[in-house]
Every structure is written in C-alpha cells, then in structure tokens.
Amino acid sequence: MISGWVLRGLVTAQLVAIVGQPVFAGVYLSGDFDGLRMHAMGANLTTSIGYLQVIAAVVVWVRLRQVWPFVASLGVVAAETVQYFAGQDGALWLHIPLGVLTVAAVAMLFVAIWRQPVKVVEHA
Ligand code: HEM
Numbered sequence: 001m002i003s004g005w006v007l008r009g010l011v012t013a014q015l016v017a018i019v020g021q022p023v024f025a026g027v028y029l030s031g032d033f034d035g036l037r038m039h040a041m042g043a044n045l046t047t048s049i050g051y052l053q054v055i056a057a058v059v060v061w062v063r064l065r066q067v068w069p070f071v072a073s074l075g076v077v078a079a080e081t082v083q084y085f086a087g088q089d090g091a092l093w094l095h096i097p098l099g100v101l102t103v104a105a106v107a108m109l110f111v112a113i114w115r116q117p118v119k120v121v122e123h124a
Helices: 002-029 036-062 068-089 090-114
Strands: none
Touching: 002 036, 002 068, 002 090, 036 068, 068 090
C-alpha cells in the first residue's frame, strides 16, 4: 500500500517539475539566459523523478497487481528522454511539440494515479 502512496508522491513531484519547463523556456526565449540554466536543471529533475516513478510503478505492479501505472510511467519517461536529447540537439521542431504533449501526458497520469484507489490485493 505504501508503494501506491510513493507513486502518488512521485507523479505529483513530476507534474510540478515538468510544468516549470515551458515557464523556464519562456524566460530564456525572452532573453534571460538564466532561464536556459533553470530549464536544464528542470530537465534533470523531471527525468530523474520519471525514472524513480518507473521503479515505484514496478513495485506497484508486483505488490498491487496493477500493470498500467508501469506501462504509462515507462511511456512518459521514454518521451522525456527523447525530449532531453532533442533539447540538447536544439531540434525545436521536435522538442516543442513533444514538450507540450509530455506535459499533457504527465497531467493525465497525475489524475489517473490519484483517482485510482490505493488498495491491498489479496494474494491467492
Ligand atoms: C513545453 C515544454 C518545453 C518547451 C517549450 C521547451 C523549450 C526549450 C527551448 C526553447 C530550448 C532551447 C533550445 C536551444 O537553445 O536550441 C530547450 C532546451 C532544452 N530542453 Fe526544453 N522545452 C520544454 C520541455 C522540456 C522537457 C520536459 C525537458 C526534459 C525532459 C526538456 C529538456 C531540455 C534540454 C536538456 C535542453 C537543452 C538545455 C541546454 O542546452 O543546456 N525540455 N527547451
């Protein structure tokens, strides 16, 4: 049961971190170079939380027999990883639309994980 709460905590932290990304990108695009530094730090934070979330989702899968949080968390962190390299390459044709989609995906995952009751499953 604690794994379900850890997953909720991580998806919440991830949402907060990723929502900052377009804000910092906007600060940078307004001409303040500190915005790019903050955006790079936010990228490290977001993806690190994303990978921790995958580990927590594996525990939820094993202990609570719910596979969908793992599949969804893996999809999100895969998108974030592509996003990370697209950002470093300056491939903005990919980075900006994928960034918008990834923020939306994390917001949807946040709602889905918080709506799901954290329950104990009886093992046969
Ligand atoms: C809507 C969301 C996002 C927008 C609009 C956005 C926009 C940008 C922009 C304008 C740049 C500068 C590129 C350049 O100067 O060539 C950038 C760089 C970068 N972005 Fe994003 N980004 C978003 C989300 C993300 C996310 C979610 C991640 C990580 C998971 C990320 C990781 C990076 C990285 C690693 C860089 C390179 C930083 C550096 O050069 O030090 N971005 N992004």
